[in-house]
Amino acid sequence: MKKKIILFLVILAAALDARLNVVTTTTVIYDIVRQVGGEHVSVDYICRGDQDPHFLEILPSYMLKIRKADLMFQNGLGLELWAQKLIDGSRNADLKLVDLSNNISKKGIPTGKIDASQGDIHPFGNPHYWLDPENIRIMATDIMHELSLQDPDNRSYFQSNYDRFIAAIEQKMKTWHAQTVGIKDKQFIVYHDTWIYFAERFGFKVAGYVEPKPGIPPTPSHNAELIRLISNNDIPMIIMENYYSDSSPNQISEATGIKIVKVPIYVYGLENVHTYIDLMDEIISRITAGE
Amino acid sequence: MGLRMIQRIILFGFMLNISAWSQTTVNPDISLIGRFETFTNNVKDSPEYGKLNFGTPGFELLVEGYLNPYARARATLAYEEEFDPEELYAEVLRGLPLNLQIKAGKYLVGFGKLNTFHPHTWPFIARPLSHQIFFGQEGFNDIGLDLSYMLPIEEMYSSITLGIYRGEAIANTLVSDEIQLTETRGNVPIWIGRWSNFVSLSDYKSLEVGLSASSGVYARRPVNESGDSTLAGENKPLNYLYTGLDIKYKFVPDIYTAFTIQAEGLINYRDVPRSGDPGIHMPKEMVTSITTVGLFISTDYTFNRQFSIGAKYDYTYGIIGDTPSFTTLANDDQNTTQGLYAWIGYYPVEESLVLRLELEHLMFDYENGISRRPETTATLQLIFSLGPHKAHPF
Numbered sequence: 001m002k003k004k005i006i007l008f009l010v011i012l013a014a015a016l017d018a019r020l021n022v023v024t025t026t027t028v029i030y031d032i033v034r035q036v037g038g039e040h041v042s043v044d045y046i047c048r049g050d051q052d053p054h055f056l057e058i059l060p061s062y063m064l065k066i067r068k069a070d071l072m073f074q075n076g077l078g079l080e081l082w083a084q085k086l087i088d089g090s091r092n093a094d095l096k097l098v099d100l101s102n103n104i105s106k107k108g109i110p111t112g113k114i115d116a117s118q119g120d121i122h123p124f125g126n127p128h129y130w131l132d133p134e135n136i137r138i139m140a141t142d143i144m145h146e147l148s149l150q151d152p153d154n155r156s157y158f159q160s161n162y163d164r165f166i167a168a169i170e171q172k173m174k175t176w177h178a179q180t181v182g183i184k185d186k187q188f189i190v191y192h193d194t195w196i197y198f199a200e201r202f203g204f205k206v207a208g209y210v211e212p213k214p215g216i217p218p219t220p221s222h223n224a225e226l227i228r229l230i231s232n233n234d235i236p237m238i239i240m241e242n243y244y245s246d247s248s249p250n251q252i253s254e255a256t257g258i259k260i261v262k263v264p265i266y267v268y269g270l271e272n273v274h275t276y277i278d279l280m281d282e283i284i285s286r287i288t289a290g291e
Numbered sequence: 292m293g294l295r296m297i298q299r300i301i302l303f304g305f306m307l308n309i310s311a312w313s314q315t316t317v318n319p320d321i322s323l324i325g326r327f328e329t330f331t332n333n334v335k336d337s338p339e340y341g342k343l344n345f346g347t348p349g350f351e352l353l354v355e356g357y358l359n360p361y362a363r364a365r366a367t368l369a370y371e372e373e374f375d376p377e378e379l380y381a382e383v384l385r386g387l388p389l390n391l392q393i394k395a396g397k398y399l400v401g402f403g404k405l406n407t408f409h410p411h412t413w414p415f416i417a418r419p420l421s422h423q424i425f426f427g428q429e430g431f432n433d434i435g436l437d438l439s440y441m442l443p444i445e446e447m448y449s450s451i452t453l454g455i456y457r458g459e460a461i462a463n464t465l466v467s468d469e470i471q472l473t474e475t476r477g478n479v480p481i482w483i484g485r486w487s488n489f490v491s492l493s494d495y496k497s498l499e500v501g502l503s504a505s506s507g508v509y510a511r512r513p514v515n516e517s518g519d520s521t522l523a524g525e526n527k528p529l530n531y532l533y534t535g536l537d538i539k540y541k542f543v544p545d546i547y548t549a550f551t552i553q554a555e556g557l558i559n560y561r562d563v564p565r566s567g568d569p570g571i572h573m574p575k576e577m578v579t580s581i582t583t584v585g586l587f588i589s590t591d592y593t594f595n596r597q598f599s600i601g602a603k604y605d606y607t608y609g610i611i612g613d614t615p616s617f618t619t620l621a622n623d624d625q626n627t628t629q630g631l632y633a634w635i636g637y638y639p640v641e642e643s644l645v646l647r648l649e650l651e652h653l654m655f656d657y658e659n660g661i662s663r664r665p666e667t668t669a670t671l672q673l674i675f676s677l678g679p680h681k682a683h684p685f
Contacts, residue, residue, distance in 0.1 A: 048494060052546050055641075059497060060448035060489040067390075067441070088363070091392060091441060093385035116643065216640055217597060243546055245595075 020151050023069040025080045026053060027267035028130045029100065029139065031276045033073060035165040036144050040154045046086065049268030052243050054120065054215065056082050058089070066090035070150060073143060076101030077127035098146050100139045104129045107196045120215025131265065132197035133169055133176065133280060140165055172277055176202070179284050187233060189226060189258070191240035191249065194265060198283075207235050210248050218248035230256040237290050241265050261290035319356030322678030324411050326350065332668040347372050351409065353678075361386040367409075377432065395436035397459075401452050401485045402503045403555045404537040406431050411674050412642075414551070414591040414601050416649040420630050421557055421585020424609040425533065426460065427617045431505075433459045435480065447490040454483045461509045461617055479528070481507025496542050503535040509561065510618060514578055518570010527578055531561035531621070549593040556586035559608075563622045581624040583608035589632075597638050605630035610655055625658035645674040 022043040024030040030045035037043060046062050047053040053075075066072060067090045074080050076099035087095060106125030114123050129135045144162040148155040184203035188195075191210040199206055208229050212222040229235070235258060238249045242262040249260045263283045264270045273279050328346040332339050349371035357363050358381060367378035380396025387393065399407050406426060410418065422430060437454025458481045483505040491497045509531045513524030537555040563581050566574040585608060591601035609620035611628045634649040649670050655663040 055546055057543065059491065060499075061491040061497065064445070064448050088384045091385050091390040093361070093390075245547055 020071060020147060021069045022071045022073065022147075023066050024072070025074040025083055026130075027269075028276055028279070029073045029075065029143075031267045031274075032136065032140050032143055032165070033147075035275075036140055036158055036161045037147055038157065038161050040151060040157060041147060046083075047080075047266075049264060049266035049270075049273065050243055051266075052241070053079050054081075056080070058082050058085050060089065062086045063089035063091075066095065067092055069095055071095070071146060072097045073146075074099055075127055075130070077106070077124050077129075078122040079127035096146075096150075098142065100142055101125070101127065101129065103138050103142060104135055107200065108193065119211070119213030122214075126193060126196045128194045128265070129197050130276075131195065131283075132201040133173055134201065135197065136169055136276060137166055140169075168277060172280065176280060176284050179288050180204075182288060187235045189230065189235055189238040189252075191238065191244050194241060195239065202284075207233060210238065210240065210252070223248055223251055226252050227255045230258050237261055237287070239263060239287060239290075242269060259290045261286050263287065317356075319354050320679045322353045322355075322676065324351040324353070324409070325675045325677070326411060326672065327674075328416070328670055328672045330668055330670040332666060334664075334666045334668075351377065351411070375429075377429070390441055392439040393436060394439070394454075397434045398432065400431050400433050400435075400454060400456060400483050401437065401487075402426070402431050402483050402505050402533065403485075403535050403557070404487075404499065404501055404539055404553070405555060411645075411676075414599055414636060415589060415603055415632060415634050416647055416670050416672050417630070417632060417651050419555070419585075419587040419603070419607075420605040420611055420628055420653075421555070421587060421607040423611060424607045424620045424623075425557055425559060425585055425617065429460075431460050431483075433457060433481075437483070447488055449486070449488045452485045452487070455480045456483060457481075458507055458509070461507075476508050476510050476528075479508045481505060481509075495544050496540070498541075499537075499539045501535075501537045503533070503537070505531075505533040507531065509621075512564055514564055514576045515570075515573070516575055516577060518568070518573055518575040520572040524576065527562075529562040529564070529578065531559065534558050534560075547594065547596045549591075551591045551593075552588070553590075554586065554588040557584065559583045559585070559621055561621065563624075581622065583621065583624045585609075599634075599636040599638070601634050601636075603630070603632040605632070610657075611653060627656045629654045629656070643676050645672075645676075647672045647674075 019040055019042045020037065022033050022037065022041050024033055024043065024045045026047050027045050027049040030043055033041060033043045044065050046065065047056050063086050066086055069092060072087070072095055074083050074097060087097065108122070108126030110118065110121050110123060114121060130139065140162055144158050147158045180202040185205065187205045187207035189208045189210065190206050193209060193214045195206060208226055210218050210226065212219055230252065237259045238252065239261050240246065240249055242264050246260060246262065252258060253260050263286050264273050264279060265283070267273055267276060267279050269279065270282060273282050325348065327348045330339070330344050330346065331342060334340055349369070352368045353365065355363065355365035362381055362383045364381040365378060366376070369375045369377035376397065378398045380394055380398045382392060382394040384392055401407050405413065405419065406422065418428070418430070433456040435454055435456030437452050439450055439452040442449040442451065458476060458479065461476065461481065483503070485501055485503040487499065487501040489497065489499045507530070508528040510529045511526055512529065514527045515522065515524035535555060535557045539551065539553045542550040560580060560582050562578045564576055565579050567577045568575050585606065587603055587605045589601060589603035591599055593599040606627065606629050608627050609623040610626050631652040632649060634647055637646040638644070649672070651668045651670070653666045657663065
């Protein structure tokens with residue numbers, strides 16, 4: 001009898017859990033939803049912070065996460081080419097998919113004829129916009145509006161969380177700008193075409209890429225080109241995402257003495273990175289320490 | 292290639308062109324998978340012995356997209372010495388009661404894991420021997436429909452699929468003179484069921500286990516149990532039952548490395564006509580049951596994202612020949628074939644271009660003592676993928 005009562009209570013608790021069920025494609029979006037949604041939102045993510053979302057394998061376990069979701073937030077701009085297959089596999093007919101790139105001012109939109117000879121390019125713009133904290137405000141605004149639309153009873157709660165989150169970001173922006181004064185107008189090599197938004201916000205220049213073209217693995221001839229470029233210019237650092245192999249950067253570093261700075265670019269990309277603010281702190285401290 | 296087929300292809304291309312011109316925002320995805328192979332072997336009696344042989348290039352033209360918010364459709368036109376509408380199906384993905392999914396048309400049916408994937412997505416070149424024997428050279432591809440239900444389990448992905456099919460794969464295969472399958476099998480559908488279970492063991496490890504079954508009438512024939520040739524035999528259905536187990540384990544520690552073990556086994560129970568005791572004019576015929584099996588186990592290791600090496604062991608009842616037959620070879624409960632395979636693959640940029648070198652070593656075992664030398668074949672394969680058809684489910 002006791003077991004039956006407990007089972008009944010568990011089922012009742014589940015039925016009464018009126019929280020919005022949200023799934024996000026990345027851990028950065030996950031953190032924003034968590035900050036804004038608070039206790040009124042149950043949120044989970046698909047792609048781990050130490051994974052490259054460009055190459056996520058389509059696993060049925062991800063479909064399970066989406067199966068009962070009310071909302072799914074995605075980064076968009078072709079970062080999550082797997083998302084639609086996961087949604088199809090989840091069979092969730094009531095899911096609302098929200099693309100957070102809609103109100104972002106896009107950079108890196110290719111011009112002219114687009115084809116695979118240019119590598120893994122994103123026709124609608126570079127998708128790594130979360131690395132500019134000013135874009136976090138736009139993402140958080142969209143998330144707050146969507147959560148309020150789905151759960152109007154908690155609109156003021158979401159608004160209050162949003163205000164607190166944005167205030168924290170604005171406060172941090174002053175620190176981050178102060179920290180990055182030293183990298184302004186400096187030239188760096190980057191691994192992938194990830195840094196266009198970050199570089200513009202904090203004022204450094206991308207002199208070259210370890211990948212010969214976006215998504216194309218490094219080649220010896222391209223490494224040789226980079227070695228010549230670094231030798232002829234004052235380029236102090238290679239910035240690379242911490243999930244990439246450092247084999248080519250190491251070869252370039254051995255030939256030129258250039259420093260390699262590995263950084264996470266997603267929340268949970270390192271053990272100590274639990275929030276977006278942690279993430280930007282980590283990126284900026286590593287880059288400024290390496291300059 | 293017939294004139295009619297050429298006309299159809301031109302019409303098909305014209306329709307695509309019209310579609311691209313008039314509906315630029317709702318175009319389906321169009322992909323072309325090209326395949327080219329060159330090979331040599333050590334089979335002294337064969338014309339390919341010791342030579343570098345060039346196979347006819349093949350391709351698959353895929354057109355797929357959403358029909359509406361609830362359904363998708365796909366057409367695959369394959370060419371390998373002749374054109375073949377390999378797949379043409381629509382599937383309702385959501386919006387049905389109980390979150391059922393329906394798939395209908397012509398497609399690779401869900402018996403086992405590997406059969407549902409096109410060969411260009413496999414890490415190896417040669418179709419498993421048991422698939423050649425029990426499914427045919429083109430895989431278990433049939434016309435029909437299935438219903439799929441996802442079990443309401445939180446901890447793992449578990450789905451049950453039940454389908455009914457025309458029996459096309461059976462009906463299209465060769466008929467053996469020996470067993471005189473002179474009657475058509477008739478308009479009797481076959482059914483196929485699969486229970487698939489996927490669980491993430493950790494962030495980096497996953498396991499999928501599936502159980503499959505298929506049953507139906509694979510042929511009909513007159514069976515003369517009297518041994519009196521003046522009497523007509525009774526037309527009897529010959530039934531088959533396949534049961535299968537498939538397992539796939541994958542370990543992906545980072546974006547550059549993956550280790551996969553995949554195995555499938557199949558047990559085949561079926562009625563076969565055989566000769567019995569002597570009769571008045573001829574041996575009495577009878578229908579008896581046989582049980583045969585087939586299995587493969589493969590392992591593949593991907594490193595530096597661009598390279599893969601692997602090995603496969605195959606075992607099956609039946610002797611692999613030039614024209615494997617679903618009907619006749621699956622009835623061979625006397626002889627067996629084993630295969631050993633090793634391969635290396637090079638993927639310069641994801642799946643857009645693939646180069647594979649595979650060694651195949653076949654060993655034959657005949658019940659009646661026939662001696663046949665093992666056969667070794669080396670195949671070099673190039674696959675290219677043009678268009679968006681790249682991402683594949685686990």
